[in-house]
Amino acid sequence: MLSATSGGRGSGLGFAMPAILLLLAFFVIPVAFLLMRSVTEPAPGLQNYATLLGSTTYAKIFFNTFFVAGVVTAITVLIAFPVAWALAIMPARWSAVIFAVILLSMWTNLLARTYAWMVLLQQTGLINRMLKAIGLIDQPLQLTNNLIGVTIGMVYIMLPFMILPLLGVIRKIDPAILQAAALCGATRAQALRRVLLPLAGPGLASGGLMVFVMSLGYFVTPSLLGGTANMMLAELIAQQVQSLVNWGMGGAAAFVLLVVTLGLYAVQLRFFDQAEAR
Amino acid sequence: MTTPFLHINGIRKTYGDVVATDHVELSIAEGEFMTFLGPSGSGKSTTLYILAGFQDPTAGDIRLRGQSILRTPSHKRNIGMVFQRYTLFPHLSVGENVAFPLRVRRMGQAEVAAKVKRALSLVRLDGFEDRMPARMSGGQQQRVALARALVYDPPVLLMDEPLSALDKKLREEIQFEIRRIHQETGVTILYVTHDQEEALRLSDRIAIFNRGKIEQVGTGPELYANPATHFVADFIGDSAFLSGRLASLKGGRAAIRFEGGQQIVDVPLHGAGQEGQAADLMLRPERMELTPEAGPAGASLPVTVQDITFLGNCTSVAARTDWGDALTVRLNFGHPLAGRVARGDRLNVRWSPEAAHAFVRG
């Protein structure tokens, strides 16, 4: 510990001070104030929460939020597992190409990606015209300004966040364990169900939880692809504060989102600790 | 001629230009303990993987009781295997690991329980059913792997360096267990190792692999007493090799001349050679003796002492011939020379004539 103590006197905590002060002043205190306003504005009390949790308008927003997050997570997990599995074992030349595509899509500007889907999914867009050309539909489908568009756009954005951690988990599984399963007499389907899936399980669960949590608080894609009629929680917060200048309600909605998010992360941390300890 | 129990028939495996195994030919009797011994990359593991069905041979066939098994996928071959790495299913308890082969065969609950109990008892892990693999030592895990590989009574058990991750003492303990289990079950075992001591300790017969080929097959004493090739002689036993040239040949025996002009006559010659060709004289360490005075001509050479190391039960003396070849001679504890020999001493190394073999180099 020579190097830690001999230069700066003390324990090294001083080095962290600029970052700590920055976060205190511009993160902790502002968030705390925002949450406080939910119980002080327009008048002290819990009436904001009563309205938020009691009315059907808001219930629909909560439903939209959790429903979309759930569907997005399910689809993402279903696609990501076979993809990560294949990436882990396919010849390096192929996997490098697919890996590059995943990174490119992940790093491409969020608005650019969302814009692409807005154009692709609109009534006169490529998808509708292709479906019509092959005779699947007569009338263009309504794919934007509703939850279908939001779901497609979100799956597109979330896929890399699911594939990459899962790939790490599957790469760590010793192929000899699957060889052992085969010699023990397990068919491919049995080995998949009884060995590979359980071993990839912690990765699937924690990746899925992460995607779910991220989806809950997403703002950009739902507001551009979902339209105002199909609002989600993050849009509600922004709308209350920016358009309606109703800080009390905005704060209350933010508090609900914060509690759900932190709660699910706590579940995830516990889950990971247990998986590590095993 | 009767059909052999297990017949490895001209197996060849190439990866592009690299030849992993080349016409490996071997017959194994039922109940035999056969070890594949060789350095890494010699093709012994590849042969085992082909038996397991993890790899397909480029050419050749493998027959079990006369039936080719190459077209049978791994999970239908009914072969047991213990791997080099720990391959227990980490999410299953010890009992469920051992039960796994029975469950995928859809065996009844009561029968599974009885068989698991018997298998665990065979590897002396009675009562460990509920333990998780991560909470066990490496030795215990390999015993569970052994129980899992034997619980469905496979006719053949493959073992791929199963003890290489364990320390020496534990290794010897489990080697003893493996012998006992082999005797109790009568299962045919194919065992891969690069450790000659382990091979000698365990096997009925040993196949020595080198560069994708089997150099020699035989029991331990056969291989030690009569190595067919330079490689086998080098791989089994810590022998000394002294380099010289063939001086004369007659009926499988030869004379070797060393650089200094000394000549050793009438040693058995292995490999085809002609006069003047480079050849090595092999000497087994336990057949060599260090003496102050020269021995009979043809079975003695002068050497210079380079280093002396005390090893407890013996003293190891490293010496060099006049032309620079190194050899090591052991003096048992209490040997009259042991306390007196010093670096730089000129001594003579002698051997009994029947202990020397000549190998053509190349």
Next chain:
Amino acid sequence: MLLDFDKLGAWKWALSAICAVMALFLLLPILFIVALSFGSSRWLIFPPPGWTLKWYEELFADPRWIGAALTSAKIGVIVMVLSVVLGLLASMALVRGTFRGRAVLRAFFLTPMVLPVVIVAVALYAAFLRLGLNGTLPGFVIAHLIVALPFAIITISGALETFDPSIEDAAILCGASPWEARLRVTLPGIRHGLFSAAIFSFLISWDEVVLAIFMASPALQTLPVKVWTTLRQDLTPVIAAASTLLVALTVILMIVAALIRKGKSE
């Protein structure tokens, strides 16, 4: 043998097919915008009736687009520098410090990454309204710094953890002062981590939308804000042109990052 590609039989083709379809799903929208940006149809007909550069001309002729891009770049560079400096100091404390509660402090540093950005945005918006920082350059920088810092800390502390502190001790025993040792031994040793943190921080600021929407004023807005406000009005091909330039930037930065990784492994 589910983890041996050549032993998967028919499953091999099923997995490959899923992979290929997914790769197309990820790639096609990006190629699609690039194609549209050169297409002559204002209504974004695909395939385009003709090819043109007029959307790029329109983009570069509009001082508001250029101004927004310059603002984004300025904010990005400042955020990058501050994020690496603060991230390096914080990482030194986390990795080399001896004080208690380092794990808690690390969790604290990472919370802005975990929380939905919209909460941070709304909270900062309220605070900046009072402090008069809304629509100012410092306001943008602070907001982006809050979300970029966790990534810088993860990257730099990761690099520091793999750098053996006894090398620094050895330099001190050779006669270097502790500060000299840090500057001449440790910093060069973790330079790949610092580069990655810098690229990350810049990209996060450059691409950030949600905070920027709340921080922006009509007089000062970043490129994503300009895209956002334009998008809400209509889907003009000018956005395709802007997006294509953003994709090009991404590709360049990915190549730079790959080169850095390559340099690290050598």
